[in-house]
Amino acid sequence: MLFDDAHAVTxxxxxxxxxxAEALEKAGYTVISASRRLTTIPSAPTGITTHQFDVTDADSVATLERTVAEHPVPLTLLVNNAGIPTHAATVADSDVTDWRGTYDTNVIGSVQTTQALLPHLIRNRGHVQFIGSTVGRVPYERGAAYAASKHALAAMVQTLRLELNGEPVRVTEIAPGMMRGDEAGGEFMRERFNNDPEAIAAVYQGVDHPLTPEDVAECVVWCATRPAHVDVDLMEIRPLAQAAQHKVHRTS
Structure with missing residues (x-):
């Protein structure tokens, strides 16, 4: 049985x-699942509807807003997850095109989507979550463009929380550390290391149980299901092997 709430995930x-999207549907919510790659968006028997959506395109954002406005179930959660990595490169050698593209998706895309759907969230006493990163606090070498985008996202989230003080909307950032799985071990890392399997393998060499996407999804659901007066401002999560951004225990 579904709750009378719709949750949108980019x-x-x-x-x-x-x-x-799958965890929220399993928890009983109607899910509006939005992504550029429509064919690979998850499907579910009843709880998930899929929509082609690009956070960097204003017309696409407007279409998503109309979808939410016409949806029979009120929107009470927006999960701003859409983001892209950059190629591993030093500041001196990096391509500024990477910087622009990453900032446009990871920051401006989240701003545009939030602006479009915020009136619904205010009206429905909702919640907006952002998937950040621990690199949004502590950068690492050859990752400046991505780190800069996540620092900017963190600043935007903190500012939004200040500006919404007094409104019935919760604002949360979830910042994962070292993660492997469908995203971190797949397209994300292939893009970062130009499809170099040895470079990707070196990141995880000897690391016992990096985070999985499912670990982060559980955190999203937990934050969303706290009482309405409880706002989890920031949740940083790392695998046990990662004590800090620069300190990772490796068995080999």
Whole structure:
């Protein structure tokens, strides 16, 4: 039996987004699953509807807003998950096109989507969550463009929370650390390391149980299901092997 709530998830074709859409549907919510790659968005018997959506395209964002407005179930949660990585490169050697593309998706895309759906969330006493990263607090070498985008996202989330003070909307950032799975071990890392399997394998060499997308999805659901007066401002999660951004226990 579904609750009388709709939850929208962006970037839902794989990784954290797909796992989150499935976890929310399993928890009993109607899910509006939005992604650029429509064919690989998860499907479910009753609880998930799929929509082609690009956070960087204003017309696409407007279409999603109309979908939400016409949906028979009120929107009470937006999960801003859509994001892209950058190629591993030093600041001196990086391509500024990477910087622009990453910022446009990871930051501006989240801003556009939030702006479009925020009136619904305010009206329905809702909740907006953002999937950030621990790199949004502590950067690492050869990852400046991605780290900069996640730092900017974190600043935007903190500002939004200040600006919405007094409104019935909760604002949460979930910041995962080292993660492997559909997203981190797949397209995300292939893009970052230019499809170099040895470079990807080196990241996880000897690391026991990195995070999975399902781990992060469980955190999204937990934050969303707290009482309405409880706002989880920031949740940082890492695998046990990762004590800090720069300190990872490896068995080999």
């Amino acid at each position: 970037g839902a074709s794989g990784g954290i987004g797909r796992a989150t």
